[in-house]
């Protein structure tokens with residue numbers, strides 16, 4: 001039988017939420033163990049577009065709401081961490097773009113133009129032209145308006161690799177998890193037969209939270225899944241582009257991010273409205289056709305003759321929406337030793353960790369000495385999806 005362990009905080013699920021929390025707790029002196037049942041980041045995190053939103057996207061209807069202000073501090077917190085002087089030392093994580101762009105293929109609705117120029121958005125949205133345009137839009141045939149947002153785009157695989165390094169010896173690959181009770185009280189978890197006792201257990205397993213909650217006999221909180229059908233394109237003529245292309249509505253018509261493939265080519269990753277309801281209803285071939293038509297209409301000067309295409313189905317896992325939950329805050333709730341939540345966005349991993357820290361402070365859970373951990377079987381980091389789908 002494997003050696004029993006004890007720790008301050010046991011984290012179940014090693015996506016960005018669990019890994020960021022784990023690193024913050026360790027920095028603060030807490031003993032932690034993080035259990036992952038597959039590959040680190042392999043749920044939604046490595047399949048995300050890596051945009052560190054500051055909320056501008058949610059203001060596309062032409063006004064800033066209270067909730068879009070709540071996410072506004074995230075780009076600054078991430079920038080500090082990437083510079084190695086923030087709450088975590090993320091130096092070495094690859095920054096793909098220092099800005100994300102809003103791009104309108106035609107003229108912008110009058111109310112949006114004046115809103116972007118308004119005091120509320122000053123310093124967050126700037127119109128750009130000519131050499132300041134993203135490389136893929138620098139073409140004589142390009143017509144339209146482009147605004148630069150003070151948001152970042154990260155290489156998520158390098159982020160997950162760095163967060164895994166910050167976890168030190170505290171990562172455990174484990175397949176079978178069962179709650180461990182003592183006198184009817186939850187005291188820990190048995191992982192592949194090994195007992196792990198903890199003062200607090202955090203469920204940060206993304207979509208896997210639903211099954212874990214069932215295993216812990218909990219019916220709340222309920223989870224909602226928002227399916228997406230993303231498109232991946234890889235070819236020698238693709239140049240970097242990080243932009244929401246505006247249609248007429250409050251959601252981007254298409255959101256394109258660009259990622260480095262191991263063979264030196266660029267990969268375009270297409271989401272936004274293209275990947276939502278109508279896109280989910282299409283089969284792979286029809287979704288690729290829809291993406292090709294969108295790209296031909298918006299960027300007709302890009303030679304796609306050697307581009308290869310694939311699609312990826314993935315769901316966003318979130319708390320079922322209620323009046324209490326804003327889509328641009330992390331969500332955390334707790335009952336006894338069990339804390340459960342979803343960051344709702346990669347960008348909001350710091351907010352998720354803040355909420356766990358607040359719950360620990362409220363309950364007087366302080367860092368305390370624990371025996372050193374033995375050598376544990378370590379989960380691997382997930383590979384970028386384009387390397388698997390378009391090698």
Ligand code: FAD
Nearest residue numbers: 013015016017043044045048049050051206208345346347
């Ligand atoms: P996950 O990344 O899903 O991690 C959960 C982990 O738990 C996984 O590694 C899984 O294997 C593990 N697990 C599951 N069950 C168990 C179990 N029983 N025991 C142990 N481990 C378990 N957000 C942004 O801010 N910017 C973006 O640009 C962006 N783009 C996105 C694009 C797409 C296509 C999608 C789907 C999401 C995007 N998001 C974006 C949202 C973002 O990806 C998620 O909010 C975030 O990654 C969730 O992180 P997480 O750690 O909660 O979950």
